[in-house]
Amino acid sequence: YRAFIFILTFLLYASFHLSRKPISIVKGALHRYCAALNEGEVEFNSQNQKAADIAPHQRPDNGTDCGWAPFDQDNYQQLLGALDYSFLCAYAIGMYLSGIIGERLPIRYYLTFGMLASGAFTALFGLGYFYNIHSFGFYVVTQIINGLVQTTGWPSVVTCLSNWFGKGRRGLIMGVWNSHTSVGNILGSLIAGYxxxxxxxxxxxxxxxxxxxxxxxxxLFLI
Incomplete structure (x- = not known):
């Protein structure tokens, strides 16, 4: 079962990283400039002048942007940064608590709960698009809760892996196994980018x- 546990925990934690990547990919869609320039708004120097060549002060106001409110405003950098900040702070605090709680619960149930909750709150952020939600608080709260439940992953998979592999080969095993981070990030970027x-x-x-x-x-399968 060692090879099976190795592959299973690899895929489980890769999926955690897969779900963390979309926010960095989608930021460009939350705030983007794609307003059509109306005649008379800008004085063109030549017929071939492109909108991208127009000076910033000549462009229409943010009200004509096609970004996603509230991230289409002038303070969008602070708002997008707050999304990262809320997730990372919750993750840092939750990691400490997760280790304590995880020691007192069966790993199988604890990790399953964390993955189901992580999936739910990752998807919830995206549902803001379909339900036309423009509340900044909604996205911040979603990020905070997602950061908390995501902390169930690392302590659980490390504990599970260490239970199956002895200390003699643990360094080699962990070195290969830790590539799940890169694999998850790559897959997350591809999926979100699509x-x-x-x-x-x-x-x-x-x-x-x-x-x-x-x-x-x-x-179903974690032992």
């Missing part, structure tokens, strides 16, 4: 569904 230009909500919903599905796999 949907971001057409329907950015799916950039979260699809990874969320994958994490939740892996949570079911965890419940």
């Amino acid at each position: 949907w971001v230009s057409t329907c950015w909500g799916l950039s979260f919903v699809v990874p969320g569904a994958i994490v939740a599905a892996m949570g079911i796999v965890c419940f």
Whole structure:
């Protein structure tokens, strides 16, 4: 069962990283400039002058942008930064609590709960697109809760892996196994990038569904 546990925990934690990547990909869609310039708004120097060549002060106000409110405003950098800040702070605090709680619960149930919850809140962020939600608080709260439940992953998979492999080969095993971070990030970027230009909500919903599905796999097969 060692090879099976190695592959299973690898895929489980790769899916966690897969679900964390969409926010960095979708930021460009949350705030983007694609307003059509009306005649008379800008004085063109030549007929071939492109909108991208127009000075910033000549462009229309943010009200004509096609970004996603409230991230289409002038303070969008602070708002997008707050999304990262809320997730990372919750993750840092939750990691401490997760280790304490995880020691007192069966790993299988604890990790399954964390993956199902992570999938739900990752998808919830994307549902803001489909339900036309423009409340900044909604996205911040979603990020905070997602950061908390995501902390169930690392302590659980490390504990599970260490239970199956002795200290003699643990360094080699961990070195190879830790590539799940890169694999998850790559897959997350590919999935989110596929949907971001057409329907950015799916950039979260699809990874969320994958994490939740892996949570079911965890419940059925983790030993």
